[in-house]
Amino acid sequence: MKLIVGRPRPDFFYRCFPDGVETAELQCTGDPMDVMEGRKSFPSGHSSCFTALWLCGRLRAVSRCRGSAARVLACLVPLMMALCVALSRSCDYHHHWQDILVGSTLGFTVAVFCYR
Structure with missing residues (x-):
């Protein structure tokens, strides 16, 4: 069910951008496993x-x-x-x-x- 819904967790931004600064292309700089886990909230x-x-x-x-x-x-x-x-x-x-x-x-x- 988590894979189907794919709702991001409230801390998804900081999983994707651990330093708190987003890139110009909005490419995640965080650990890929953390980012994938951050999409499994619901x-x-x-x-x-x-x-x-x-x-x-x-x-x-x-x-x-x-x-x-x-x-x-x-x-x-x-x-x-x-x-x-x-x-x-x-x-x-x-x-x-x-x-x-x-x-x-x-x-x-x-x-x-x-x-x-």
């Missing part, structure tokens, strides 16, 4: 929730037994870690927010499908 593949689903199933966090708050919180830890990774990708200018939203939605959908 969707982000860094946040997933399969671990959280698996943990909820193993701990029976959504069952009707009393005192399951600790189990639910244990299931939320992987989701919080995925959220932190997703936010860090945006803060580091490696992904646009749309890339992260679509990647997280896609990851959640595939994780639910595979888990079920």
